[in-house]
Amino acid sequence: MKILAVKGTRDFYPPQMAVRNWIADGWKAASRRSGFEEFDGPIFEYLQMYQIKSGDEIVEQLFHLTDRGGRDLAIRPEITPTLARMVNQQISALPRPIKWFSIPRLCRAERPQKGRLREFFQWNIDIIGEESIVADAEVIFCTIDYLRSTGLTPKDVVAKISSRKLLAALLKNLGIAEDKLPVLYPILDKKSKIPAEAFEEILKKEIPDAATVNTILKLMDLHSTDKIASLVNLNEDAKMALAQLQELFKTLDAMGVGDYCRFDMSIVRGLAYYTGMVFEIHDAVGDLRAVCGGGRYDNLLKDFGGPAMTAVGMGMGDCVLEILLRERGILKDDTLPTKTLDYFIAVADTTLAPKAVELAAQIRLAGLSCEFSYKSAALGKQLKQASAFNARKTIILGQELTSANQLVVKDMTVGTQTKVDESQFLADLQKTPDGADDTHKKG
Amino acid sequence: MKILAVKGTRDFYPPQMAVRNWIADGWKAASRRSGFEEFDGPIFEYLQMYQIKSGDEIVEQLFHLTDRGGRDLAIRPEITPTLARMVNQQISALPRPIKWFSIPRLCRAERPQKGRLREFFQWNIDIIGEESIVADAEVIFCTIDYLRSTGLTPKDVVAKISSRKLLAALLKNLGIAEDKLPVLYPILDKKSKIPAEAFEEILKKEIPDAATVNTILKLMDLHSTDKIASLVNLNEDAKMALAQLQELFKTLDAMGVGDYCRFDMSIVRGLAYYTGMVFEIHDAVGDLRAVCGGGRYDNLLKDFGGPAMTAVGMGMGDCVLEILLRERGILKDDTLPTKTLDYFIAVADTTLAPKAVELAAQIRLAGLSCEFSYKSAALGKQLKQASAFNARKTIILGQELTSANQLVVKDMTVGTQTKVDESQFLADLQKTPDGADDTHKKG
Numbered sequence: 029m030k031i032l033a034v035k036g037t038r039d040f041y042p043p044q045m046a047v048r049n050w051i052a053d054g055w056k057a058a059s060r061r062s063g064f065e066e067f068d069g070p071i072f073e074y075l076q077m078y079q080i081k082s083g084d085e086i087v088e089q090l091f092h093l094t095d096r097g098g099r100d101l102a103i104r105p106e107i108t109p110t111l112a113r114m115v116n117q118q119i120s121a122l123p124r125p126i127k128w129f130s131i132p133r134l135c136r137a138e139r140p141q142k143g144r145l146r147e148f149f150q151w152n153i154d155i156i157g158e159e160s161i162v163a164d165a166e167v168i169f170c171t172i173d174y175l176r177s178t179g180l181t182p183k184d185v186v187a188k189i190s191s192r193k194l195l196a197a198l199l200k201n202l203g204i205a206e207d208k209l210p211v212l213y214p215i216l217d218k219k220s221k222i223p224a225e226a227f228e229e230i231l232k233k234e235i236p237d238a239a240t241v242n243t244i245l246k247l248m249d250l251h252s253t254d255k256i257a258s259l260v261n262l263n264e265d266a267k268m269a270l271a272q273l274q275e276l277f278k279t280l281d282a283m284g285v286g287d288y289c290r291f292d293m294s295i296v297r298g299l300a301y302y303t304g305m306v307f308e309i310h311d312a313v314g315d316l317r318a319v320c321g322g323g324r325y326d327n328l329l330k331d332f333g334g335p336a337m338t339a340v341g342m343g344m345g346d347c348v349l350e351i352l353l354r355e356r357g358i359l360k361d362d363t364l365p366t367k368t369l370d371y372f373i374a375v376a377d378t379t380l381a382p383k384a385v386e387l388a389a390q391i392r393l394a395g396l397s398c399e400f401s402y403k404s405a406a407l408g409k410q411l412k413q414a415s416a417f418n419a420r421k422t423i424i425l426g427q428e429l430t431s432a433n434q435l436v437v438k439d440m441t442v443g444t445q446t447k448v449d450e451s452q453f454l455a456d457l458q459k460t461p462d463g464a465d466d467t468h469k470k471g
Numbered sequence: 472m473k474i475l476a477v478k479g480t481r482d483f484y485p486p487q488m489a490v491r492n493w494i495a496d497g498w499k500a501a502s503r504r505s506g507f508e509e510f511d512g513p514i515f516e517y518l519q520m521y522q523i524k525s526g527d528e529i530v531e532q533l534f535h536l537t538d539r540g541g542r543d544l545a546i547r548p549e550i551t552p553t554l555a556r557m558v559n560q561q562i563s564a565l566p567r568p569i570k571w572f573s574i575p576r577l578c579r580a581e582r583p584q585k586g587r588l589r590e591f592f593q594w595n596i597d598i599i600g601e602e603s604i605v606a607d608a609e610v611i612f613c614t615i616d617y618l619r620s621t622g623l624t625p626k627d628v629v630a631k632i633s634s635r636k637l638l639a640a641l642l643k644n645l646g647i648a649e650d651k652l653p654v655l656y657p658i659l660d661k662k663s664k665i666p667a668e669a670f671e672e673i674l675k676k677e678i679p680d681a682a683t684v685n686t687i688l689k690l691m692d693l694h695s696t697d698k699i700a701s702l703v704n705l706n707e708d709a710k711m712a713l714a715q716l717q718e719l720f721k722t723l724d725a726m727g728v729g730d731y732c733r734f735d736m737s738i739v740r741g742l743a744y745y746t747g748m749v750f751e752i753h754d755a756v757g758d759l760r761a762v763c764g765g766g767r768y769d770n771l772l773k774d775f776g777g778p779a780m781t782a783v784g785m786g787m788g789d790c791v792l793e794i795l796l797r798e799r800g801i802l803k804d805d806t807l808p809t810k811t812l813d814y815f816i817a818v819a820d821t822t823l824a825p826k827a828v829e830l831a832a833q834i835r836l837a838g839l840s841c842e843f844s845y846k847s848a849a850l851g852k853q854l855k856q857a858s859a860f861n862a863r864k865t866i867i868l869g870q871e872l873t874s875a876n877q878l879v880v881k882d883m884t885v886g887t888q889t890k891v892d893e894s895q896f897l898a899d900l901q902k903t904p905d906g907a908d909d910t911h912k913k914g
Contacts, residue, residue, distance in 0.1 A: 030559075030775070030776035031516075031517055031519060031520045031523070031552075031556055031775060031776070032517075032556075033512070033513060033516070033556070034513060034515060034516060034517060034542065034544060037512075037513030037514075037515070038513065039510075039512055039513070039553075039557050039560070040510055040511040040512065041510055041557065041561065042508040042509060042510055042571070045508075045509045045510050045511055046509075048511075049509070060810075060840050061835040061838070061839065061840045061841070062835055062840070062841075062842070063810060063812060063840060063841070063842035063860065065485040065488075065809045065810050066485060066488045066489075066492070066809075067482075067483055067484055067485055067488050068483040068488055068491075069476070069480075069482055069483065070476060070477060070480030070481065070482070070590050071480075071514060071546070071576055071578065071590060072477060072480070072534070072546070072578070072590075073474075073476070073477060074474055074475075074477060076474060077474045080474070088539065091515070091536060091538060091544070092536065093534060093535065093536035095534060095580060096531065096580055099477065101477060101534070103514070103515070103546070109474075110482075113474055113475075113476070114482050114484065116473075117482070118484065123859075125845060128485070133514055133576070135514065135515070137538060137539055147513050147514060147515075158845050160845060162828060162845050163845065165828070169832060169835075173835055173836060176836070177838075279825075279828060282825060282828060282829045282832070283828060283829060283832035284829075284832050284833060284836055285832070332473070332474060333473035333474070366508045366509075367503075367506060367508050369506060382722075382725060385605060385608070385722060385725060385726060386725045386726060386727075389612060389725070389726035389727050389728070390727060392504040392505055392612075392616055393616060393619070393727055395504070395620075396504065397503050397504045397505070397506060398504070398505075398506070399505070399506035402568060402601050402603060402605050402606065416566075417506065
């Protein structure tokens with residue numbers, strides 16, 4: 029019976045797993061550099077949780093099920109609702125600001141396409157309980173710090189930043205009613221995703237006045253905060269939001285990542301829940317989907333039964349990122365080893381095979397990695413296997429061992445061979461050598 | 472609207488996440504010491520896949536769903552079927568033996584109880600395509616190597632090892648028909664889980680002859696392979712299986728883990744798919760469920776539409792393990808930090824707050840971790856925060872900076888303070904210092 033994987037999911041064979049780990053390790057390292065602590069929740073939650081944040085339309089985009097107890101559950105499509113639930117549960121015990129990151133596995137019942145799969149991993153960072161612009165800057169900085177660490181430069185990626193608060197104030201000044209905004213945001217968010225004519229068409233349907241539409245179109249094209257005042261009169265709210273945004277850019281400059289950042293009024297984000305700064309990072313030259321997006325959201329904790337508390341966060345999926353890293357030549361198929369060894373043990377004399385098993389075990393128990401060939405094979409073939417496994421050193425068991433209790437140790441990088449007394453080698457193993465993996469000693 | 476987590480799942484707040492990571496890091500390190508390569512599959516597969524391996528009864532133990540396309544899917548309750556599917560798909564391209572490990576998130580729709588949750592993580596190691604006893608020894612060794620690395624000794628855990636092949640040959644010699652074996656295995660597997668009388672009762676129902684039942688009961692109590700021949704005549708199959716088992720114990724002795732290992736005929740494993748060596752590791756003194764279990768299985772790849780190929784593997788869940796590690800005092804609530812920092816920046820003069828943001832960014836961009844206080848606070852309070860974050864060093868920005876461009880660097884371990892020219896500090900940052908996280912430079 030031949031069974032296949034479900035469409036839109038991925039099998040991670042060791043080479044693909046090495047790429048996934050490399051991406052996740054980079055995310056973790058960047059998170060920790062900026063002081064974020066890791067959390068995670070369950071892979072499924074009550075279906076209702078996602079309806080609260082995204083409305084009933086979300087249901088058909090979810091993998092949902094009813095368990096034996098009759099509970100309606102869903103595999104998580106995002107982790108932000110879980111974050112809100114968890115923070116609310118311990119709200120009085122958690123020191124603030126809460127700076128958490130997570131790398132959840134997420135599932136969405138969408139039609140698989142380029143950069144969008146049914147199962148994926150998403151880096152999330154969130155700062156909860158800090159309203160100053162420094163928190164906005166920290167989230168954008170940490171995101172850029174990761175991208176920079178992979179080798180992506182301002183020529184490759186651009187962080188497009190705007191403010192929902194500013195946009196709301198400007199639209200209000202243009203005579204648009206506040207209750208119209210939730211309808212308008214998803215439309216404005218489509219600007220870069222659809223042809224200009226189509227965008228204008230949709231906008232005209234919502235806003236009858238041609239002059240207003242014209243001003244909005246001009247606003248959407250702005251890449252400098254200085255020019256806003258020439259298009260719309262700034263009321264107090266707009267002035268305050270603009271000052272905050274300018275302060276944010278100043279901070280990002282001071283943090284050394286200003287050359288990645290750009291004001292872009294057309295960044296709106298579709299979701300209703302953003303309330304302040306919004307940003308997306310895009311491929312600077314290609315036409316990929318956004319690499320990541322985020323912003324400030326003030327109402328989510330309250331919507332989940334908690335107190336009113338401000339938050340700012342970012343989510344970056346692995347699919348578009350991996351495509352971009354491959355397009356830029358940063359990620360190549362053969363750059364990441366699936367296995368590296370401290371030692372490989374080769375046997376020049378088959379009667380010494382049991383000795384190889386014994387010595388490998390001693391090396392491993394000392395905290396180093398080691399392998400040997402399960403089958404007897406010519407020495408040359410065993411050395412090839414050692415190379416394929418990226419062994420740093422190969423120990424050759426042969427007549428030196430039987431006649432003089434010596435191991436022949438071959439350095440696989442430079443190719444030199446040295447003889448070492450077995451007893452000395454074993455004694456040296458006990459002094460935790462450089463490069464030994466001692467994660468297990470932490471507890 | 473207050474929403475709860477689903478019963479039987481866990482929320483991993485940073486302290487719980489630190490424990491989960493510590494366990495997983497230990498599993499990964501042990502796997503890599505023994506040369507296993509990491510793989511993973513999707514969180515859901517076709518429901519049918521689990522029915523092939525475990526029969527239709529498995530369905531009600533699964534979280535299963537029908538997607539919009541009408542496909543019957545299930546959240547994976549184990550990863551072995553995925554392993555079989557993946558290996559079959561690339562069978563001609565994969566070099567053998569295949570030595571893979573994985574740490575899948577798994578879900579089972581069971582009633583939650585001590586050591587058994589609806590969602591858990593399970594370490595899996597498998598060697599496919601190697602029939603020699605060395606592969607059996609490697610799997611058991613790697614498992615023990617991990618447990619030993621946490622600090623568990625032979626006084627804490629015992630690996631109980633037996634052989635399905637041996638058991639089958641002995642039962643055959645006792646006059647039990649081969650087609651009776653699949654019924655008998657799950658019964659014999661219950662021996663240590665139910666009272667002796669109840670076990671005897673069930674056994675008598677299946678085997679009418681009292682003398683045979685008596686011999687089986689004696690066999691089940693054996694802890695030495697030497698005594699088998701005094702209970703049952705050994706046919707050729709039994710002799711061969713016994714010789715293999717004795718060779719396995721000899722190998723485990725030579726590998727230095729013999730004192731963890733013990734022959735135990737009552738280890739049978741319930742699942743039908745084991746065909747050779749079987750083992751379980753148990754808490755040596757308490758009455759916890761098995762910490763892990765495994766064995767040799769020869770037919771799984773074939774059952775999934777692939778070639779006949781032998782395999783040996785092991786699975787260890789995180790729930791029982793964590794209970795055991797806590798009972799032994801190896802894992803304590805306060806041993807694992809949720810955050811460590813290379814630097815914390817404290818501000819003695821609030822006008823220097825923007826400087827803290829700037830300097831923190833420079834430190835992070837150089838690959839080190841750094842934080843600062845978002846709110847202005849007394850210096851003492853900031854230093855307390857630095858301690859709470861496990862900062863190795865705290866940089867104090869004060870009058871030394873304004874008057875002489877100097878940073879005050881406090882070593883948080885020994886408490887000493889030194890003054891460093893800011894320019895010198897920044898120049899030193901560029902030489903990747905010891906302890907810098909450079910995972911991001913691997914690509």
